[in-house]
Amino acid sequence: MNDSLEQVKDLIESNKLDEAQQLIHKSLDLDSSAEALYFYLGQIYYRQQKWGEAINAYHKVLELNPDHKEAQSNIEMAKNILGYFTPDMFNP
Secondary structure, eight states: HHHHHHHHHHHHHHOOOOHHHHHHHHHHHOOTTOOOHHHHHHHHHHHHHHHHHHHHHHHHHHHHHOOOOHHHHHHHHHHHHHHHOGGGGGOO
């Protein structure tokens, strides 16, 4: 399992997000409680600006480990991005 985590991490750092995502899904089929895999999946979705999927992945991390600070923080950041708007854009 640790080898696949390192491989996922390397793929994410190399910006090979699709390959990393495929490896994560393959690994999750073998171990559906893999907290780190869900976290990395959230990281991929976050980088792809797929905010809803990122939030869902981070929530899965929190189901497995309610004290995961980075997942909590990333959920808040994604929610802030989704909730951001500039009123000046509507009042020229």
